[in-house]
Amino acid sequence: MHVIFGAFPFMIDNVALLLTKTGDHLVISLIPLLAAIALGVPIGVWLGHAHRGEFLAVSVTNIGRALPSLALIAILIGFVGIGMLNAMIALFLLAFPPILSYAFQAVDSIDRDLTRAARGMGMSPGQVLLKVELPLGLPMIIAGIRTSAVLTVSSATIATIAGSGGLGDVILNQVAYGMEGVIAGAIWVAVLAILVDQAFALLLRVSAPAGVRQLQSANAM
Amino acid sequence: MTQHSTGTSITFDRATKTYPGAAAPALDALDLEVEAGELVCLVGPSGGGKTTALQLVNRLVDLTSGDIRIGDRSISDQSAIELRRTIGYAIQQSGLFPHYTVAHNIATVPTILGWDKERIRTRTAELLELVGLSPVETWLSRYPAQLSGGQQQRVGIARALAADPPVMLMDEPFGALDPITRVAVQDEFLAIHRAVGKTTLFVTHDIDEAIKMADRIAILKPGGKLAQFGTPSEVLSNPADDFVAEFLGSERGLKRLALTTVGEIVPGRSDRASAETAQWPDVEATMTLREALSVVSAARAEGAIVHKGGNRLGEVSLHDLIAPPVAVEDREGVRT
Numbered sequence: 314m315h316v317i318f319g320a321f322p323f324m325i326d327n328v329a330l331l332l333t334k335t336g337d338h339l340v341i342s343l344i345p346l347l348a349a350i351a352l353g354v355p356i357g358v359w360l361g362h363a364h365r366g367e368f369l370a371v372s373v374t375n376i377g378r379a380l381p382s383l384a385l386i387a388i389l390i391g392f393v394g395i396g397m398l399n400a401m402i403a404l405f406l407l408a409f410p411p412i413l414s415y416a417f418q419a420v421d422s423i424d425r426d427l428t429r430a431a432r433g434m435g436m437s438p439g440q441v442l443l444k445v446e447l448p449l450g451l452p453m454i455i456a457g458i459r460t461s462a463v464l465t466v467s468s469a470t471i472a473t474i475a476g477s478g479g480l481g482d483v484i485l486n487q488v489a490y491g492m493e494g495v496i497a498g499a500i501w502v503a504v505l506a507i508l509v510d511q512a513f514a515l516l517l518r519v520s521a522p523a524g525v526r527q528l529q530s531a532n533a534m
Numbered sequence: 535m536t537q538h539s540t541g542t543s544i545t546f547d548r549a550t551k552t553y554p555g556a557a558a559p560a561l562d563a564l565d566l567e568v569e570a571g572e573l574v575c576l577v578g579p580s581g582g583g584k585t586t587a588l589q590l591v592n593r594l595v596d597l598t599s600g601d602i603r604i605g606d607r608s609i610s611d612q613s614a615i616e617l618r619r620t621i622g623y624a625i626q627q628s629g630l631f632p633h634y635t636v637a638h639n640i641a642t643v644p645t646i647l648g649w650d651k652e653r654i655r656t657r658t659a660e661l662l663e664l665v666g667l668s669p670v671e672t673w674l675s676r677y678p679a680q681l682s683g684g685q686q687q688r689v690g691i692a693r694a695l696a697a698d699p700p701v702m703l704m705d706e707p708f709g710a711l712d713p714i715t716r717v718a719v720q721d722e723f724l725a726i727h728r729a730v731g732k733t734t735l736f737v738t739h740d741i742d743e744a745i746k747m748a749d750r751i752a753i754l755k756p757g758g759k760l761a762q763f764g765t766p767s768e769v770l771s772n773p774a775d776d777f778v779a780e781f782l783g784s785e786r787g788l789k790r791l792a793l794t795t796v797g798e799i800v801p802g803r804s805d806r807a808s809a810e811t812a813q814w815p816d817v818e819a820t821m822t823l824r825e826a827l828s829v830v831s832a833a834r835a836e837g838a839i840v841h842k843g844g845n846r847l848g849e850v851s852l853h854d855l856i857a858p859p860v861a862v863e864d865r866e867g868v869r870t
């Protein structure tokens with residue numbers, strides 16, 4: 314028990330260290346996450362708009378689920394070698410599937426009657442996408458990013474194995490920081506993941522289009 | 535009311551659709567002309583090709599062979615997107631955009647067409663009045679989720695009418711409404727149709743709805759073949775084949791009576807002894823013969839006394855109701 318309590322004095326004594334490591338940690342998580350968004354959202358949205366590639370979206374997700382991040386890193390060390398790039402590739406591969414499949418689902422699952430009405434009134438495919446599919450799909454697209462963000466931030470811990478720093482440096486280095494340090498680092502990462510999750514929860518609420526929010530609150534009552 | 539176009543005909547010329555991979559056509563060489571200003575109901579069993587026929591017109595589905603013309607112009611002469619902007623389209627469940635307000639929904643096509651704000655505002659207000667949603671301010675900024683099914687359907691009709699298209703396509707627009715709301719919206723739509731005179735192709739699988747609304751009814755049978763095309767009374771009096779007869783149902787005779795109102799057959803003079811009519815129930819001139827028959831039957835009487843706005847018009851006997859003195863066919867002049 315005293316070890317857990319010991320974690321808090323450790324945090325106070327090592328604020329500077331933890332903050333630096335947090336900075337590294339966020340950079341290591343953020344770059345792969347942004348890359349996954351930049352690639353996954355457009356591909357997913359496009360496939361959903363065309364109602365094609367369900368197979369692709371689903372298989373990518375399943376492969377993503379089947380490969381634990383630790384195994385990914387181990388495999389990648391074999392290919393790319395140790396280092397920051399290696400860790401980021403692993404995290405990208407982790408972040409990409411949920412973003413892709415949520416973006417696909419978000420657009421693909423929009424009521425066909427709605428898109429049929431939109432096309433029937435003379436909207437061009439681009440207008441259907443921008444005026445109907447994206448606004449209505451946005452909350453689900455963001456939900457995918459949220460899942461990946463939490464996954465990336467928590468998994469970045471093991472990036473240390475690939476030698477790229479971050480809070481994993483503290484957590485996986487009991488020799489230098491003691492048990493208090495390990496636990497302090499773990500709590501810190503957990504809190505970071507929760508903060509990221511909550512930030513996206515907020516974004517999610519704001520992103521729901523007004524009429525749809527009405528619907529949600531009406532149903533909730 | 536600024537309604538400009540009075541409608542343009544829609545002509546199906548051996549219009550055929552076979553979906554990829556399907557062995558048989560969903561719509562088989564349909565020949566049909568919806569005249570300018572006419573309301574034609576397309577009825578038939580589920581899978582009979584009604585929706586297919588409708589979507590061929592606005593090119594949501596492509597013809598396999600044959601042609602469809604609006605006015606003199608083949609639908610293939612212009613881009614599908616341009617074509618659709620000149621056709622009003624309303625579907626079941628209204629198809630309203632949940633993230634758009636009522637005003638925004640109605641403005642969909644005018645916005646695409648680049649109308650200026652003021653024109654859109656005026657038009658939106660005018661349409662809401664037309665579909666019976668007034669005062670307009672109450673409705674403009676509501677979202678579809680804040681409307682009842684009937685109100686959503688009214689907005690759906692307003693949206694379809696927004697850019698004043700000469701032609702309207704409606705795919706079971708009232709299919710999801712409860713019976714009472716349905717009758718109310720049907721009545722309103724009929725009134726609107728008479729006021730604006732748009733050529734309308736209206737899909738329904740409810741034969742009673744078709745009898746009530748249509749100038750002419752087109753009945754499709756399985757395999758997408760046209761079984762019969764005629765006025766409600768023609769179809770009810772002379773079903774073309776067993777399929778049509780069965781589709782119209784065993785109450786075909788009664789349904790035919792629903793085409794005529796009591797006011798249309800009541801004789802101007804009264805030649806009956808008051809003792810005879812003393813026990814007869816009262817009916818309104820606007821009631822259909824079928825409804826009046828129901829009233830008479832419930833009262834176990836031999837006839838009914840017809841009123842119009844409190845004035846006694848005359849009496850109709852049970853025999854008048856069952857075999858109306860004015861042939862139902864003669865009403866066609868009245869319908870069109």
Ligand SMILES: Nc1ncnc2c1ncn2[C@@H]1O[C@H](COP(=O)(O)OP(=O)(O)OP(=O)(O)O)[C@@H](O)[C@H]1O
Pocket residue numbers: 553554556560578579580581582583584585586587739
């Ligand atoms: N997009 C499509 N691809 C393949 N087959 C289709 C497609 N749309 C409709 N069909 C088939 O064409 C036939 C006619 O369908 P359609 O939707 O026109 O019928 P409907 O008369 O509107 O039926 P309902 O009353 O159930 O709406 C059906 O057998 C249907 O399965």
Ligand SMILES: [Mg+2]
Pocket residue numbers: 584585586
């Ligand atoms: Mg249909």
